[in-house]
Amino acid sequence: APGELLASLEGLSKEYGGVHAVENVDLELRSGEVVGLIGPNGAGKTTLVNMLSGLIPPTSGLATVLGTQVGRVPVHRVAKAGVSRTFQHSKLFNRLSALENVLVGGHLVSRPTFLRRLLWLPSARRDELAALDHAARCLERVGLYDLAGSRASSLSYGDQRRLEIARALASDPTLLILDEPAAGMNHVEANRLSDLIGSLAADGLTILLIEHNVGMVLSTCDRIVVLNFGKVIATGTPDEIAADATVIEAYLGSA
Ligand code: ATP
Numbered sequence: 226a227p228g229e230l231l232a233s234l235e236g237l238s239k240e241y242g243g244v245h246a247v248e249n250v251d252l253e254l255r256s257g258e259v260v261g262l263i264g265p266n267g268a269g270k271t272t273l274v275n276m277l278s279g280l281i282p283p284t285s286g287l288a289t290v291l292g293t294q295v296g297r298v299p300v301h302r303v304a305k306a307g308v309s310r311t312f313q314h315s316k317l318f319n320r321l322s323a324l325e326n327v328l329v330g331g332h333l334v335s336r337p338t339f340l341r342r343l344l345w346l347p348s349a350r351r352d353e354l355a356a357l358d359h360a361a362r363c364l365e366r367v368g369l370y371d372l373a374g375s376r377a378s379s380l381s382y383g384d385q386r387r388l389e390i391a392r393a394l395a396s397d398p399t400l401l402i403l404d405e406p407a408a409g410m411n412h413v414e415a416n417r418l419s420d421l422i423g424s425l426a427a428d429g430l431t432i433l434l435i436e437h438n439v440g441m442v443l444s445t446c447d448r449i450v451v452l453n454f455g456k457v458i459a460t461g462t463p464d465e466i467a468a469d470a471t472v473i474e475a476y477l478g479s480a
Contacts (some may be wrong), residue, residue, distance in 0.1 A: 229256040231400055231431050232277065237286035238455075239272050246272040248455040249286070254400065259422060259432045261442035261463075264452035265476055270435045271313065273452065274402050277433070278310050279303030291399055309398030311389045313405045313435075319378035323369055323388050326377050327360040330392030363391040367421060383414030387421065400431045407438045419445045439476075443467055451476060 232254040239247040247269040254260055262270050275281045276288055282296035289295075291306040318326055364370045367387040372380060377388060386406055393401060403422070407415045415438060422445050426432055436442045442449060443463040451459040451466065453475045459466060466472055 227255075227257040227429070230254075231256050232288070232290040234277070234289075235287045237273070237276060237288055238284050239269075239276060239281070240284045245455045247276070247283075247452075250452075250455075250457055252450060252457065252460075254431055254433065256399075256431055257426060257429055258448060259426045259434060259446045261446035261449040262433060262435045262452065263437070263439060263442055263449060263476065268452040269455040270452055271404065272455075274310065274404060274433065274435060278308050278402055304396060307397075307399035308402065309393040309396050309400070310402035311386075311393050311404055311406060313408065315385060315389060317377040317385060317388060317392075319376065321377060322374050323364060323377060323380065323391075324357070324360055324373040326388055327363050327392050327395050328356060330360075330363075330395035360395060363394045364388075366394060366425075367391045368417075383410055383417065386410065386414075387418070390421070394425075398430070400433065401425065402433045402435075404435045405437060406434070407436055407441050410438075415441050 230253060232252075234250055234252040237247060237250045237252075238245065250273060262273065264270055272281070276283050276296060277290060279295040279298065279300040279302070287294070290303065290308055293303055293306040295303050295308075318329065321329070361370065361373060364373050367390050369384060369387060369391060372384065377385060380388060390403065390406065407418055410418065419441055422432055422434065434442065434446060443466070446463060449461060449463060449466045450457055451472050458475060459469045459472045461469065
């Protein structure tokens with residue numbers, strides 16, 4: 226249901242040999258929200274979402290995401306609970322088609338198909354067709370249906386970044402974490418991405434957006450969280466954040 230509590234972080238911290246990458250962060254994510262996570266380089270954004278998606282365990286504190294205590298269970302369990310993400314640096318399979326890249330993303334949900342195929346069960350064929358159909362719909366969702374057969378490496382930069390989102394959608398996530406999806410995009414591509422994020426949220430997805438393009442974050446998000454030196458220094462609506470003196474001093478002023 227919209228507004229339902231999906232994730233709650235309490236006193237979440239990560240230390241690397243005395244460096245407080247993330248320090249005592251409290252944060253709640255609610256169903257259907259688009260939340261922006263901004264902050265200067267080294268503020269701890271990546272470390273925070275790495276904990277949220279279960280890739281690294283916190284040094285202390287608690288992160289409950291979709292009923293799962295992330296950091297205490299293997300990362301595939303977090304994915305299965307409904308968390309999916311893209312990465313700052315593209316991890317596409319360049320020689321595979323756009324469709325194949327999405328199928329790889331969906332392998333998590335179609336593992337039984339693989340087993341059934343090994344056992345030559347007739348249901349495997351039906352499941353494979355369903356997986357293809359699902360992957361095609363993920364491509365359609367991000368506007369790449371017409372390029373399904375194209376090699377990933379032949380797509381434009383903006384299309385490659387949207388393909389990563391299509392792949393993240395393949396596991397039918399509830400919470401989608403996007404790590405700097407607009408990095409390197411031009412204005413037109415960034416606007417198109419912003420529209421896509423809005424339409425995914427309208428479909429009920431909850432989105433956490435890490436982004437250096439502050440203009441895009443302000444125009445896309447319902448709520449923004451600002452990190453600086455590992456700590457949350459402000460949380461608020463785009464209007465509140467744009468007018469926040471602490472944020473301007475720490476981040477916007479120097480951006
Ligand atoms: P950027 O915007 O540049 O991606 P960020 O906000 O994502 O930065 P992090 O990458 O989370 O910031 O880094 C936060 C701090 O933690 C930095 O000081 C960084 O050097 C440190 N850090 C992150 N990962 C590690 C690690 N594996 N080992 C040691 N220090 C780390």
